[in-house]
Amino acid sequence: MSKPDTKHRILDAAERLFADKGYHNTSLRNITSAAKANLASVNYHFGSKEALISEVMDRRLAPINKIRTERLKAIQQTARDAGSPPLAEEAFCAFIEPMFTFRESAPNARHFIALVGRSLAEPDGTVRNIFKKQIMPVFQLLFEVISEALPHIPEKVLYWRLHFAIGSVSHTMHCLCSKPMIHTECAPPQDSTEVLRLLLPFITAGMEAPL
Amino acid sequence: MSKPDTKHRILDAAERLFADKGYHNTSLRNITSAAKANLASVNYHFGSKEALISEVMDRRLAPINKIRTERLKAIQQTARDAGSPPLAEEAFCAFIEPMFTFRESAPNARHFIALVGRSLAEPDGTVRNIFKKQIMPVFQLLFEVISEALPHIPEKVLYWRLHFAIGSVSHTMHCLCSKPMIHTECAPPQDSTEVLRLLLPFITAGMEAPL
DNA sequence: GTCTATAGATTGATAGAC
DNA sequence: GTCTATCAATCTATAGAC
Numbered sequence: 032m033s034k035p036d037t038k039h040r041i042l043d044a045a046e047r048l049f050a051d052k053g054y055h056n057t058s059l060r061n062i063t064s065a066a067k068a069n070l071a072s073v074n075y076h077f078g079s080k081e082a083l084i085s086e087v088m089d090r091r092l093a094p095i096n097k098i099r100t101e102r103l104k105a106i107q108q109t110a111r112d113a114g115s116p117p118l119a120e121e122a123f124c125a126f127i128e129p130m131f132t133f134r135e136s137a138p139n140a141r142h143f144i145a146l147v148g149r150s151l152a153e154p155d156g157t158v159r160n161i162f163k164k165q166i167m168p169v170f171q172l173l174f175e176v177i178s179e180a181l182p183h184i185p186e187k188v189l190y191w192r193l194h195f196a197i198g199s200v201s202h203t204m205h206c207l208c209s210k211p212m213i214h215t216e217c218a219p220p221q222d223s224t225e226v227l228r229l230l231l232p233f234i235t236a237g238m239e240a241p242l
Numbered sequence: 243m244s245k246p247d248t249k250h251r252i253l254d255a256a257e258r259l260f261a262d263k264g265y266h267n268t269s270l271r272n273i274t275s276a277a278k279a280n281l282a283s284v285n286y287h288f289g290s291k292e293a294l295i296s297e298v299m300d301r302r303l304a305p306i307n308k309i310r311t312e313r314l315k316a317i318q319q320t321a322r323d324a325g326s327p328p329l330a331e332e333a334f335c336a337f338i339e340p341m342f343t344f345r346e347s348a349p350n351a352r353h354f355i356a357l358v359g360r361s362l363a364e365p366d367g368t369v370r371n372i373f374k375k376q377i378m379p380v381f382q383l384l385f386e387v388i389s390e391a392l393p394h395i396p397e398k399v400l401y402w403r404l405h406f407a408i409g410s411v412s413h414t415m416h417c418l419c420s421k422p423m424i425h426t427e428c429a430p431p432q433d434s435t436e437v438l439r440l441l442l443p444f445i446t447a448g449m450e451a452p453l
Numbered sequence: 454g455t456c457t458a459t460a461g462a463t464t465g466a467t468a469g470a471c
Numbered sequence: 472g473t474c475t476a477t478c479a480a481t482c483t484a485t486a487g488a489c
Contacts, residue, residue, distance in 0.1 A: 037454080037455085050365070051365060052365055052366060053264075053266060053364070053365035053366055055264065055266040055267045056266045056365065056366050058481075058482065058483085059482080059483065059484090060481085060482080060483095068455090069454095069455060069456055069457090070456095070457095070483095070484095071455075071456070071457085071484085071485080071486095072454080072455070072456090073483095073484095074483080074484060074485075075454070075455080076454090079483080079484080080483070080484090145365075148363070149363045149365060151413070152359070152360045152363035152412075152413070152416055153264070154261070154262060154263055154264035154267065154356075154360060155263060155264055155267050188440060191437065191440045191441075191444075192440070192444050194413070194414065194417070195410040195413070195414065195440075195441060195444045195445075196410070197413060198409045198410040198411070198412060198413025198414060199406040199407070199409040199410050199413075199448075200409070201363075201409060201413060202362065202363070202405070202406070202408060202409025202410075202412060202413065203405065203406065203409060205363055206405070226402065229399060229402045229403070229406075230402075230406060232448075232451045232452075232453075233402075233403050233406045233448040233449075233451055234406075234448065235451070236447040236448050236450070236451035236452075237410075237443075237444040237445065237447050237448040238444075239447070240443045240444055240446070240447035241443075241447075242443075248472080248473085269463075269464065269465085270464080270465065270466085271463085271464085271465095279473090280472090280473055280474055280475090281465095281466095281474095281475095282466085282467080282468095282472095282473075282474070282475090283472080283473070283474090284465090284466095285465080285466060285467075286472070286473080287472090290465080290466080291465065291466090454489105455488105455489085456487100456488080456489075457486105457487095457488080457489100458485105458486090458487095458488100459484105459485085459486085460483105460484085460485075460486090461482100461483095461484090461485105462481105462482080462483085462484105463480100463481080463482070463483100464479100464480075464481065464482080465478105465479100465480090465481100466477105466478085466479095466480105467476100467477085467478080467479105468475105468476090468477085468478095469474100469475095469476095470473105470474085470475085470476105471472105471473085471474075471475105
């Protein structure tokens with residue numbers, strides 16, 4: 032087990048700094064000095080700052096989204112085989128849990144979670160578009176499964192409720208890494224599992240609310 | 243009715259640009275050229291870029307938060323007088339509606355809504371802390387009223403649910419101004435009233451979900 | 454692959470004339 | 472209050488030695 036090479040050290044440092052300080056507020060100098068690498072090495076290994084953030088995002092998102100897609104398709108198939116609609120809560124669990132599981136998988140994984148949680152709120156198109164490209168097919172699939180789970184709710188209402196749910200998930204993701212906003216004394220840093228157990232019923236109840 | 247003076251033109255331009263491009267990605271030159279003002283005028287009128295964003299936030303947030311506080315206190319008082327708990331949905335309406343009403347009040351108000359919606363997701367402390375300082379007392383009061391509305395739900399659960407609700411609200415606010423994420427064809431730009439009518443039942447159902 | 458050195462542009466802030 | 476001019480620092484990116 033050799034020590035991580037320059038390219039990986041840069042990716043790790045960029046992931047942490049982009050998450051902590053934001054894309055535009057993080058310079059290549061910040062990254063290379065944190066990674067103990069030379070300033071020129073970023074452009075040698077990645078070509079540009081934009082290509083770097085793109086690789087930072089893709090490296091983690093691709094495997095997570097693969098798991099999400101598999102789980103969502105399995106839920107869809109099982110429901111069709113049984114001839115009964117899938118459960119909305121199961122669908123959301125398939126979407127959220129892989130991200131939370133990843134968070135516990137590595138000591139520094141939480142930085143990436145914060146980065147992703149903020150991506151949809153990024154004012155600049157650079158980061159947001161990279162994220163959108165990766166997440167869009169998963170959102171489409173999630174919407175499909177939710178539609179099957181709640182066929183009595185008009186598509187337009189369902190769309191907005193999914194939108195609200197994504198807001199809850201994003202906000203929770205980027206807050207799980209920094210200080211909570213309010214009542215910090217009754218919300219010490221908890222493990223993701225407990226937060227997931229609280230988040231899923233909230234979302235499910237919101238999705239299934241009477242019209 | 244004279245044309246707005248330089249200071250106001252700078253505030254308006256800064257509000258729009260900070261919302262569109264983000265704080266760090268907007269330069270003072272961007273702002274002054276949009277405001278048809280001289281570069282040096284920002285430092286003359288405000289002192290620094292940070293003091294400018296601070297005034298951009300405070301100018302709109304202070305009156306909105308005043309209305310929120312009054313409405314929340316009125317709900318609290320009415321419930322106490324009647325000897326019955328307040329309604330969670332009414333409390334959230336008191337919190338959300340003033341922001342949505344403001345959105346329809348002026349042609350360019352929507353920029354500010356996006357700016358606020360993103361504030362909690364700002365990685366940099368500068369913007370986030372300015373916003374926190376303004377919003378914290380309102381959050382505290384909202385939490386109080388919600389606690390009285392749902393006394394059977396443990397405080398810790400209530401805290402997290404409020405956190406999830408704030409995520410939905412923030413995400414909706416900064417998305418109401420740009421393109422929606424998914425299924426754009428079934429979600430054309432709508433007026434805030436309709437979104438509020440969809441958002442309130444979602445949040446209320448989530449807050450009141452069985453344990 | 455890693456380094457030094459630097460180009461070329463942009464940043465926030467300020468000094469000083471008017 | 473508004474302007475020009477500029478400073479000192481910082482930025483991304485690249486050229487070229489090793």
